[in-house]
Amino acid sequence: MIMITRREHDLIGYKDVPKDAYYGIQTLRAIENFNICGVKLSSYPKFIKALTMVKWAAAKANNELGLLSSELTDAITKSCEELIDGKFHDQFPVDMIQGGAGTSTNMNVNEVIANRALEKLGYDKGEYDYCHPNNHVNLSQSTNDAYPTGIKIGLILMNEDLIESLKKLIASFRAKGVEFNDVLKMGRTQLQDAVPMTLGQEFEAWAANLEEEIERLNQNAKLFLEVNMGATAIGTGINSEPEYSGKCVSQLCEISGLNIVLAGNLIEATPDTGSYVMYSSAVKRLAIKLSKICNDLRLLSSGPRCGFNEINLPKMQPGSSIMPGKVNPVIPEVVNQVAYKVIGNDLTVTFAAEAGQLQLNVMEPVIVRSLFESMEMLINGMDTLKERCIDGITANVEHCKEMVLNSIGIVTAVNPTLGYEASSRIAKRALSENRSVYDLILEEGLLTKDKLDEILSPERMIKPRKFVEA
Template sequence: MSKKYRLEHDLLGEREVDNDCYYGVQTLRAKENFELSGVAISSVSSLIDALAYVKKAAAMANLELGLLSSDVAHAICKACDRIIDGEFHDQFVVDVFQGGAGTSTNMNANEVIANVALEIMGFEKGDYNHCHPNNHVNCSQSTNDAYPTAFRIALHFELRKLMASMLVLQKEFAKKGEEFADVLKMGRTQLQDAVPMTLGQEFAAYATTISEDIDRVFETHNLVHEINLGATAIGTGLNAPTDYARLSTQCLRNLTGIPLKTSANLVEATWDTGAYMQISGTLKRFAVKLSKICNDLRLLSSGPRAGFNEINLPKMQPGSSIMPGKVNPVIPEVLNQIAYQVVGGDIAITMASENGQLELNVMEPVIAYNLFQSMKLLDKGCITLANKCISGITANREVCRKMVENSIGIVTALNPCIGYENSTAVAKEALETGASVYDLVLEKKLISKEKLDEILSPENMMHPKFISV
């Protein structure tokens, strides 16, 4: 029978590690110390892949520089390839909330890769004389350059994924903009009737604003391409050969296909979190605008009989345990809640960024957690909103038209034709009697029905032009 435990040691002493585990003693201590959220770093698979890419690039550079033997370097590279292919992710067990500026995450990666490499080489797990987590896997590195570099690579992948989901949502809004191009409705400002527009214009505007945010996310995604690999502990490159930063970054660029480059000032890059704050602010911007749109959808579909009732949202589930027939706008509501969470995450990122001292920001794990959480929520939220809400929205055309005809607001569109005095008189009578502006204008023969319909046509609302009597 194989032994159940193996004995490992670190500076604090010896510990028994379950022999089925590929992580080692330092990961075990971190796992015990940080039993907090119950969310392991493996919940972000792109981060685990990114750590493997960094360790593989480091091994390749160290092999070229003569710091690793060929058999050890190749075993490390093969171990990293297996992790990138999806193996051993369950061995990345440390909590996303952790002290030590990511040291626990880095050592979790070092130990798993070392033990996988040992098995590839024909040795037992824990036989670190042949491949050591620190001496070999972490060679020429520090947590303070390996972890932020992996973090940025993972951000690149997650931001690309988010942009793809945002595009799906943008396209659904654009489709509805075209579908509703002929639906005349009342525009509103300050929740009061304003002037006529089309429902298509309203939805096209939603599509446009999301397009703008896709552009803003793309701009921030370019910020993460500058890395500090080779900085080691504080940016001076201590314990790394002179050419290591260039070689390792080149290897990493080739492995990932990302246009990575070494920061101009590695001391600054090792503590600076400006890129993370800018990404977070951009995510907050999108979340807030998305929440505003969802508020609009809830208003426009409200009622249905005692509200706006201009659009119908897809019916997703019964809305009440007591009120029969009630259906709630649950998809827009959940997007509102996602937005609030993203805003809260931005506050956490702001405080964590501010609380870095001297040559390192030790709060980077909570920055990473909140950025990844916000991107994941927005990614899934965009797809959910697109597929379970926007694609199934229908217009209540007659309701929209009658609201326009009954609204005082249409007199603004009639000003050029019937004059301000006549428009004011009609508006006043409509308010006092409850009669529709449309009917009063025809009753007073201020304009012909054909001309009135031309003024209020969807075509004229979309592309307003002066129409004389």
């Protein structure tokens, strides 16, 4: 088939762009130059939406300043509205990882908006005399202020999705905490028997552990509200009017619904990537906690005959091509792997943030790719963990209780009554003679059966109690 094209030019020369494409020559060059990670800008609709908000705000500010005609402003803003609504997202084919500090991404957005605006004005794509990607859509901007501002708004939008998935997972753990409230089991420290608790307490602890991360994520996401719009190339504001920054940020607040503020020092803010480092650390912290919980789930469900076997994870798929009957904890396993990837991405963010030089950090593309990938994987991982694992967990109630009764650990419950020396002697005998603590206490006549049963009652072993009455 013969591709119908249109001829476009830039400072490098001329190229033939597909006639129906909304992107232009600079996007085409980026496609050719950066076949790197294979993940395109089109993979992240929230990022496209955020970058488009920046262009919309800039157009409105330029119009207020008399720099952009009302006709062009109307065409550009209406094109932005369409992109925000999810249209034409297939027109963003640039690789997320690219050289040029994000210029290819910025120009991809500029070209799509310009060509869609041209159609609205009654012209053909590529007739840039009437609406130009640089002269009009990128007016008063540089990649160095528009791109990071888009990144920050995109991350705020993605953070909302991340929090929503996290809240659903927490609710699932909490529901299991209620369901297993009366299931007595053995707590463990250093993988050794410790003291009794309930399975409900264990699940509720996981819920509380994850709930802390909501505040941490939101707290760090607030750092993204400070932007450098109007900084243009290096923070001096060259090629923008004095009132532009304030007007653009005001428009951006209205369009996004966010309390965006202008950085106090634009030269400082332009190369600064500290907010990415802080937020990435919060994402990593969530990943680490999820991985630890998944480790616990795999331990508690191990067996079924030769492991802990306290809980049953939903059976998702056969576990072996050679061992009949084997079923593996595949959902916790995959979430563990998500966590490892997030931890690796955090290191990438760290190195990329450190690599900034003088008035710009050119490594922002790998920072944004790493953060968006981590958030997307965590969202998918948490949704999968909730729906295909936590919601379907069941408890082996009698087995849990039996392990408590047979454990040496229950000697801790009688320690306040018998004293440490007697309790240690009983524990040592129980281990060496393979006897139960319960039977040995009765055998030695240290306590009556009624008193021992009272001390070892579940409600006395799983929470604090008064030893001296007032």
